[in-house]
Structure formats: structure tokens, C-alpha cells
Amino acid sequence: MNKDYQSKTKKYMLNEEQKKDLIDALNNKFGEKELHCPMCGNNQFTISDGYIVNLMQEDLKNFKIDKGIPSISIICNNCGFISQHALGTLGLLPVQEQPKEGGSNGKE
Numbered sequence: 001m002n003k004d005y006q007s008k009t010k011k012y013m014l015n016e017e018q019k020k021d022l023i024d025a026l027n028n029k030f031g032e033k034e035l036h037c038p039m040c041g042n043n044q045f046t047i048s049d050g051y052i053v054n055l056m057q058e059d060l061k062n063f064k065i066d067k068g069i070p071s072i073s074i075i076c077n078n079c080g081f082i083s084q085h086a087l088g089t090l091g092l093l094p095v096q097e098q099p100k101e102g103g104s105n106g107k108e
Helices: 003-010 016-030
Strands: 045-047 052-055 068-076 082-086
Touching: 016 045
Parallel strands: none
Antiparallel strands: 045 068, 052 068, 068 082
């Protein structure tokens, strides 16, 4: 793999601190329960190196890419089964600022 490609793609990969935050969030949801792959029963997983977005569609005739569910993938180390987990439910999406009461909403 050439260096230019590596330097361009590396900025999109998750670092170890981000992966630790994901693992902590998942562990908070699962508690002490040992996880097993629903397909093969394996208990060893890898977190994908980047976030994914599942696109939501209002109909099947006019596909748009404006609405989606930011997620992370967990991959079984044995069979490759992929489970997806919504970042919002895990509490990992940035909180958007709400307009202050009585403040401008951007409309004049």
C-alpha cells in the first residue's frame, strides 16, 4: 500500500482512546454478561476501525443520503458476523446546542 493512500485514510480510522470509549460504553450496556456471537458462539470480537452510517429512506423510489443512524460495528473474530450499535443509544454522539429561550432561531 502506498504512503499517500495510508496518510489519507489514516485520519478516518479510530484511535485507541476512541476504541476504549466504545468498549466502555458497550460494557456499560451489557454489564457482566459475556458476549457470544449469535452465529458461531465465539466470544472474541474486534471493533471496526471507523464509524458507519445506516441510511434511512422515506420510500424506495427516491433514495437520499441525508438521514442516517451513526453506528459502530463489532466483528466476530471467528466467522466475521457483524453487529451494529447506534452511537446515540451508547451516549457517544456529541450533544447539539439548543437555541436559548427567546433567542434567535435563525429566521428574520
